Amino acid sequence: MRQLLGTATLFAVCATAATAATGSDNAALEQQARQLVAAFAGQLKPTLKQALEQGGPVHAISVCADEAPRIAASLSAESGWAVRRVSLQPRNTGNAQADEWERTRLEEFDRQAAAGSAPGTLHASTVVDGNFRYLQAQGVESVCLLCHGENISPAVQAALTEYYPDDSATGYAPGQVRGAISLTRKP
Ligand code: HEC
Structure with a gap:
């Protein structure tokens, strides 16, 4: 029994998209989660790109500050899932703090990315207290460096400091x- 429990715990901890689908219900939820991730990125990325093109990074920060939480809220309202973004180094400290499961998985994603995995391939899922949870890593691309990189321009830095x-x-x-x-997934 000890052995069985140990294996079950290990399985839960190591669950990734490939192994988490313990039944057809979870497989269906995982499919929904992937679609929501695509919907979130599909709305946010063009918004960011357009804001950058129209007004540059300082303008895009104000757009991102409004639009990212709005898109998350509207997807949450229409999908039956709670949708948000999290980070080990949050910008929006009001809503992007990782909880324990997210933190553990993000730390693992960091190790996997450092070992050469492409962030877009890193995801995890689990069932906590009967609720299905899914986490999809967001990788840093060159465009992200304007606002998340090492050499932030003084104007961008000033806007970031003002908002965050x-x-x-x-x-x-x-x-x-x-x-x-x-x-x-909301119960
Ligand atoms: C124009 C500046 C800008 C660019 C470019 C940008 N971001 Fe952000 N990012 C922000 C702002 C502002 C927030 C906080 C939004 C909010 O309040 O929810 C944020 C928040 C985030 C968050 C949520 C977690 C947190 O720290 O609050 C993630 C994840 C993220 N960005 C990923 C990316 C990725 C990946 C890219 C590149 C594809 C990118 N960002 C490009 C400005 C930017």
Whole structure:
């Protein structure tokens, strides 16, 4: 029995998209989660790109500050899932702090990215207290460096400090994990 429990715990801890689907229900939830991740990125990335093109990074920060939480809230309202973004170095300290499961998985994503995995391939799922949870890593690309990199321009830095006085989301390099989209199926 000890042996069995140990194996079950290890399985839960190590669960990734490939291994977490313990039944058809979980497989279906995982499929939904992937679609929501795609929907979130599919709305946010063009918004960010357009804001950058139209007004540059300082303008894009104000757009991101409004639009990222709005998109998360509207997807949450229409999907039956709680949708948010989290990070080990959050910018929005009000809603992007990782909880224990997210933190453990993000630390693992960091190790995997440092070992050469592409962040876009890193995801995890689990069932906590009967709720299905899914975490999809968001990798740092060159465009992200404008606002999350090591050499932030003074104007961008000033805007970040104004909107996010406790910001810790700078100093990243391409290929690292910036954070993740975190989904919890509402009971
Ligand atoms: C124009 C500046 C800008 C660029 C470029 C940018 N971000 Fe951000 N990022 C922000 C702002 C502002 C927030 C906080 C948004 C909020 O309040 O929810 C943020 C928050 C995040 C978060 C949520 C966690 C947290 O720290 O609050 C993630 C994940 C993230 N960005 C990933 C990326 C990735 C990946 C890229 C590149 C594809 C990127 N960002 C490019 C400004 C930017």
